[in-house]
Amino acid sequence: MSDSPIVFAVEDGIATLRLNRPERRNPIDDATRGMMIEALETAAADPTVRALVVTGTGSAFCAGGDLRGMQQRLSAPPEEVAFNGWRRQGRTHRAVALLHNLPKPTIAAVNGAAAGLGCDVALACDFVMAAESAHFTMSFVARGLIPDGGGMYFLPRRVGLAHAKELVFSGRRVGAAEALAMGMIERVVPDADLTCSAAAWAKELSAGSQPALALAKSVLDRSLEMSFEDVLAEGAKAQAICYTTGEHRASVAAFLEKSKR
Incomplete structure (x- = not known):
């Protein structure tokens, strides 16, 4: 497996964007944001790509924003913190918007924890398929933050406003079965079947014009x-x-x- 934080590949018309820092549970830092943007622009422009699957390497889908990056951001001079954060938000929003607006079917194949920004990324896809061991958490409140990757837009549209508020305010963990029952995700499959099931669903969804x-x-x-x-x-x-x-x-x-x- 490549040591790049993003692995992008196309096979039989299905592109896979894999978050690839398993030793850190696939967090998203500045370099990862940039590579996500590049991969998503490629997927959008490539006529051979009919659908996209987003997943993670190892035991997690995505642990959210990189805490080391957060520490570095807060160590900047106070007068620079807000503007630096604003610029970083712009890159995050660019990546999420590219994913959400991709003119092809998109599936999040959630193989483990989808926390914070990782949960936002999953919800930005058209469909979410989760392994039985996967779980979701809008963990921003635990860091003194609010969802900043589109979760406050996507989540209410999936589960309703009251459920969305409860999940954001509490930051509690939601298992795959509960997420399916509340409409947060579309499918749950055995862990061993996730990769092949996501690819098969992507082919089914993208078979038309x-x-x-x-x-x-x-x-x-x-x-x-x-x-x-x-x-x-x-x-x-x-x-x-x-x-x-x-x-x-x-x-x-x-x-x-x-x-x-």
Whole structure:
């Protein structure tokens, strides 16, 4: 296994972004943020990539922000702390936005602890599949912080506002079974099956027309903030694009040819 903090690979149309510092439980530091951004931009631009799986090496998915980085940040002169933090937040938000807005299906394959920013990263994906031993915690409050990686946007949309407040305020650990029951995640599988199950699900979700999938995702991701009329209007624009694609033309031609037999 590479000693890089991020391992990015593509096999059979499925990209895998693997957080890869298992000795530290895969925390996210400045270098990791930069490599995540690079990998996600590559996945978005590569036409051979049909879906993305995000996972971790070893016994954890992601322990969250790097505490050594936090210590270094706080050791800076007081007048620099806020601005340095603001810049770092911008990089974090860039990575999470790229993941959330990727025009392809995304799956978090959570192989262990998903804590703090790690939980945010998992929730930024379209779907979350967890190993039976996995657990989730919005652990920011234990560090005197608030969720800063999109969790305050993603979590209420999955579990409802009251559940989200309870998980953020308490910072308590949620096991895979409870996370499934409350709608925080979509699937739980045996630990040994996680990698192959995530890849198989990614292939299933990405088997259709790439333009249609990307356009449908772009509307669905904004639909909770839009009126019914706005969803129809955005859908009409997207459908007009679909009408021009080779996939649509080929599908209609194949159907008509089959009906002649």
